Amino acid sequence: MSSVRLSDLRRTTSFRLALLFLALFGAASLTLFGFLYWQTAGYLKSGTDEWLAREIRSLVAASPSQLIEHLQEHAAHDPGANRPFALFDAAGNKVEGNLANLPTSSLPSDRPFEFSLNRGGEAVPFRGLARRLPSGDIVLVSQNVWEMHEFRELLLGAMAWGGLLVLIMGLAGAAAIGAGSVRRIDEVTGAIERIVKGNLAGRLPTRGTAGDLDRLVEVVNGMLDDIERLMHEVKGVSDAVAHDLRTPLTRLLAGLERAGRRAASVDEYAAAVDEAIGETKAVLSTFGAMLRISEVEDGARRAGFKTLDLAAIAADVTEFYQPLAEAKGVSFSLKDESGGSARIAGDPSLLFEAIGNLVDNAIKFTPSEGRVTVRVFCENARLGIIVADTGPGIPAEEREAVLRRFYRAERSRNTSGSGLGLSLVAAVTRLHGLDLVIEDARPGCSVTLRGERDSTWPNLAAAERTVLAKL
Amino acid sequence: MARVLVVEDDVQTAAEIAAALGDSGFDVDCAHTGREGLLKAGADRYEAIVLDRMLPGGVDGLAVLSTLRTVGIEAPVLILSALSAVDERVRGLRAGGDDYLTKPFEFLELTARIEVLVRRQAIPQRETMLRVGDLELDLLSREVRRAGRPVELLPREYHLLEYLMRQPNQVVTRTMLFEEVWGYHYDERTNVIDVHIGKLRRKLDEGGLPTLIYTVRSSGYVLRAAE
Numbered sequence: 001m002s003s004v005r006l007s008d009l010r011r012t013t014s015f016r017l018a019l020l021f022l023a024l025f026g027a028a029s030l031t032l033f034g035f036l037y038w039q040t041a042g043y044l045k046s047g048t049d050e051w052l053a054r055e056i057r058s059l060v061a062a063s064p065s066q067l068i069e070h071l072q073e074h075a076a077h078d079p080g081a082n083r084p085f086a087l088f089d090a091a092g093n094k095v096e097g098n099l100a101n102l103p104t105s106s107l108p109s110d111r112p113f114e115f116s117l118n119r120g121g122e123a124v125p126f127r128g129l130a131r132r133l134p135s136g137d138i139v140l141v142s143q144n145v146w147e148m149h150e151f152r153e154l155l156l157g158a159m160a161w162g163g164l165l166v167l168i169m170g171l172a173g174a175a176a177i178g179a180g181s182v183r184r185i186d187e188v189t190g191a192i193e194r195i196v197k198g199n200l201a202g203r204l205p206t207r208g209t210a211g212d213l214d215r216l217v218e219v220v221n222g223m224l225d226d227i228e229r230l231m232h233e234v235k236g237v238s239d240a241v242a243h244d245l246r247t248p249l250t251r252l253l254a255g256l257e258r259a260g261r262r263a264a265s266v267d268e269y270a271a272a273v274d275e276a277i278g279e280t281k282a283v284l285s286t287f288g289a290m291l292r293i294s295e296v297e298d299g300a301r302r303a304g305f306k307t308l309d310l311a312a313i314a315a316d317v318t319e320f321y322q323p324l325a326e327a328k329g330v331s332f333s334l335k336d337e338s339g340g341s342a343r344i345a346g347d348p349s350l351l352f353e354a355i356g357n358l359v360d361n362a363i364k365f366t367p368s369e370g371r372v373t374v375r376v377f378c379e380n381a382r383l384g385i386i387v388a389d390t391g392p393g394i395p396a397e398e399r400e401a402v403l404r405r406f407y408r409a410e411r412s413r414n415t416s417g418s419g420l421g422l423s424l425v426a427a428v429t430r431l432h433g434l435d436l437v438i439e440d441a442r443p444g445c446s447v448t449l450r451g452e453r454d455s456t457w458p459n460l461a462a463a464e465r466t467v468l469a470k471l
Numbered sequence: 472m473a474r475v476l477v478v479e480d481d482v483q484t485a486a487e488i489a490a491a492l493g494d495s496g497f498d499v500d501c502a503h504t505g506r507e508g509l510l511k512a513g514a515d516r517y518e519a520i521v522l523d524r525m526l527p528g529g530v531d532g533l534a535v536l537s538t539l540r541t542v543g544i545e546a547p548v549l550i551l552s553a554l555s556a557v558d559e560r561v562r563g564l565r566a567g568g569d570d571y572l573t574k575p576f577e578f579l580e581l582t583a584r585i586e587v588l589v590r591r592q593a594i595p596q597r598e599t600m601l602r603v604g605d606l607e608l609d610l611l612s613r614e615v616r617r618a619g620r621p622v623e624l625l626p627r628e629y630h631l632l633e634y635l636m637r638q639p640n641q642v643v644t645r646t647m648l649f650e651e652v653w654g655y656h657y658d659e660r661t662n663v664i665d666v667h668i669g670k671l672r673r674k675l676d677e678g679g680l681p682t683l684i685y686t687v688r689s690s691g692y693v694l695r696a697a698e
Contacts (some may be wrong), residue, residue: 235648284575285660292657302560319627320653323666352655 010184015178022170029166033159040155044148045127050113052129053088055141061133065137071096082144084126085119090136093169099140103128107138114145125149183215200228252279270469289420298349310342310351311376314385316356318374321363329368338378342385343453346432348368354428355385356449357421362389366444379432384434385448393445425449473518473589474498477526478508478535479551480526488521491578492585512539517546518589521581524552524563533566540567547588551576555562560656579690583642592637601636601698606683617675627652628671635684635694644691668692680698 009015036235056215059067067087074085075098085099094101103115107130116123125276187205195202203224204217259272318334324330355374362372370390377384402422425447434451475497479485482503489499502508507528512520512535520539524532534546547569552559560571568693570584601608605618613629620654624632630652635643648668649659665686672684681697 106490281577285658288658316653316655320667322664323670324661324663327666349655352653353657354659377496 001018009175009178009464012178012181012185014069014181015174018170018177022174023169025162026167029163033163037155041152044151047306048127048143048145049129052112052141052143055085056129056131056139060133060143064135068096071098073100073188078151083142084143086139088138088140090138092138095137097140099142100103102140103142107178115142115442122426138229140299157295181260188217196225200231226392241290245283248279248282248286252276252283257281284384286420289424293420293427295425296424296431301430304347305345306348307345308342308348308351310344310383311336311338311340311386313348313351314374317352317359321354321359324360325372328363328366330363330372331364332363332372333374335373335375338376339384341453342376342378342383344383344432344434344451350428350431355387355427355447358387362387362391362445363420365391366391367391370444377425378428378453381453382450383453384448386446386447387447388441388444390441390444393440393443396440401439428467472496472498472548474500474515474661475516475519475585475589476511476517476546477501477504477519477521478502478505478526478532478586479523483524485670487578488581491582495582496661497582497585497589501654504528504530505532505535508535510540512544512546518592520546520548520584521585522548522550522568524550524559526556533563536563536566536568548555549581549584549588561678574585577644578643578692579642580646580690583644583647585649586641587638587643590641601633603636603639603694604637604683606696608633617677618680620678622674622677624671624674628667628674631667631671632675635692638694640693640694642687642691648692 046072047049058068061072071085071087074083075081078098080086082099082333084099086099087095088096088102091354103116103126104118104222104278105114109132112127112129114125114127116125125145126142127145128140130138132138132139142226191202198383203221204220206214207216208214213250255275263269263272312335318332322332343446359372366389368370372387372389375386375388378469426436431450436451437448437450439446439448459461473496475492477485477488477492477499477566479501480503485503489501492499500506500517502511505528508520508522508526509530522532526532530538532550532552536550538691539546539548540650549570549572550563550568551572551574552563554572563571569588572581572584575601576659593656599610601610607626608629610633611613615624615629615632620649631648634648646659648664652655668684668686672682675684676682683691683694683697685695687693
């Protein structure tokens with residue numbers, strides 16, 4: 001707790017909350033104690049007052065001589081003068097009784113009052129009641145109320161000590177709770193500062209409980225996982241961009257420098273220029289593909305979405321790639337099992353490009369005599385498109401990696417392409433709210449794009465739908 | 472000689488475009504601001520206008536375009552833009568543009584597109600029969616004959632040939648073919664169109680006839696009568 005500063009403590013929410021509860025509890029206790037005190041003291045006082053009134057009534061009712069007798073008898077029974085009775089004449093001089101003189105000069109008549117007498121050098125409290133007789137004499141009865149006072153003081157003392165104890169315990173509790181949360185916040189702050197400084201693998205500490213702070217920390221840690229993954233991805237992409245752009249740029253520069261050094265004839269210069277144009281086109285193509293992926297991931301193209309028939313686009317893709325498959329000796333076919341109802345909201349050019357990419361890959365990696373199939377399905381609310389081939393397939397551990405930008409599987413290291421094709425497919429898939437699943441087709445590989453049907457599409461005849469899809 | 476106006480704020484880019492179009496046989500004028508472009512387009516008659524989408528000085532490309540269309544200048548306009556997003560393209564075409572090209576572009580692509588735009592207004596599209604050398608295409612019966620012999624084509628091959636025959640002796644790029652014949656807009660980088668052209672070429676040249684479809688500098692094609 002030594003690490004917790006008081007100024008920190010004062011600012012913590014839990015400490016302030018604890019103080020607030022302490023104040024509320026204190027106010028409630030004070031009210032309760034006050035009420036108890038008031039009731040007890042009132043009860044004791046009224047007992048005394050009733051006795052005083054009873055005594056004075058019996059004294060006044062007696063004749064003067066009887067009164068004197070009563071007083072003498074009372075004095076004999078009360079040698080300690082704890083209940084001093086006395087009769088004073090109109091001038092205030094004592095006539096009879098065990099009280100030397102009037103306690104105060106102005107006696108309230110028929111109303112109990114308090115006064116003190118000196119007993120052995122100590123002021124002792126008394127409560128008395130006086131009545132002026134028709135003759136002008138004054139009868140006074142009184143009682144020592146030292147015990148009553150003592151009890152009241154004891155009660156007050158107990159309440160004060162109790163209150164103090166509660167206050168101290170409350171403050172200590174509040175400080176302990178506050179210090180706990182300060183420590184916790186310090187841990188979390190420290191962890192965050194370390195992450196900000198660059199330790200991306202760092203996570204916020206949890207205590208393994210289901211407490212509210214732990215739940216928050218878990219959510220933040222999940223977010224940190226995502227950030228770390230994205231940072232790694234960005235770094236991987238930048239490295240890959242650097243590589244994929246640097247390589248053709250190096251070749252471009254080297255080729256031009258070589259031409260400047262060696263080329264002697266116009267033909268040699270022309271060859272160097274053609275080479276340079278080729279390299280520049282490769283750079284632009286990589287660059288363009290990257291920009292397209294970010295444009296697609298940006299999601300702005302959703303604004304231009306219209307309802308379209310997935311089967312119509314699949315048919316166009318199949319028709320477009322058919323000659324390529326034929327040239328390679330791969331049998332290529334389309335199976336439309338959707339019955340014309342595979343409609344989704346989308347961008348036709350992007351979907352054509354994405355499906356085209358899958359088909360292009362499938363044909364590229366399928367050996368001749370192999371088979372590539374495009375299947376469009378629509379079952380209940382689910383729809384999708386499957387591109388399956390009989391090529392070497394993608395090993396399970398590489399299936400996620402192939403969707404990353406610039407990733408090239410070992411087998412395709414020497415084929416052309418920027419390594420951006422499948423990431424574009426993934427981006428287009430996400431843009432359309434579809435899921436992309438890569439599976440083993442035994443033999444070969446199947447890629448499925450699937451999602452929900454767009455139910456806003458009116459129920460039209462197949463011919464009309466085809467027309468609409470092409471608009 | 473067809474006259475083309477180039478409105479482009481970057482002086483060097485404008486000079487390069489002018490040089491490329493000049494090499495293709497166009498007479499080129501340059502303007503470097505929207506205002507200057509409007510003045511020149513209003514004062515002279517041009518067969519085509521190359522217009523940069525982003526121009527400095529208050530009047531940008533789309534503003535120039537809508538002003539031209541408002542005052543009744545109907546010369547075809549090709550919009551050049553550094554903005555590749557599809558909605559930008561749609562906005563450009565909606566403002567009255569006839570074609571849209573994203574920077575950076577290949578000059579072959581630009582000159583081929585400008586030639587198509589210029590040619591399109593010169594030739595009335597009324598004919599029912601297209602002829603290039605010994606190749607005939609009947610637009611009504613959809614029959615194709617090479618040297619009198621019928622050629623069987625798939626629907627897409629027919630579209631491809633029709634588009635090429637409408638621009639005879641002109642370079643048509645792969646991207647133009649893809650946009651025009653397949654109707655999708657993106658930068659198609661595979662060689663699939665070459666395969667389609669190869670198939671079409673084989674069907675047309677069957678029987679040892681000289682070829683009609685020539686490949687131009689690896690990115691375009693031209694259909695012309697065999698010599």
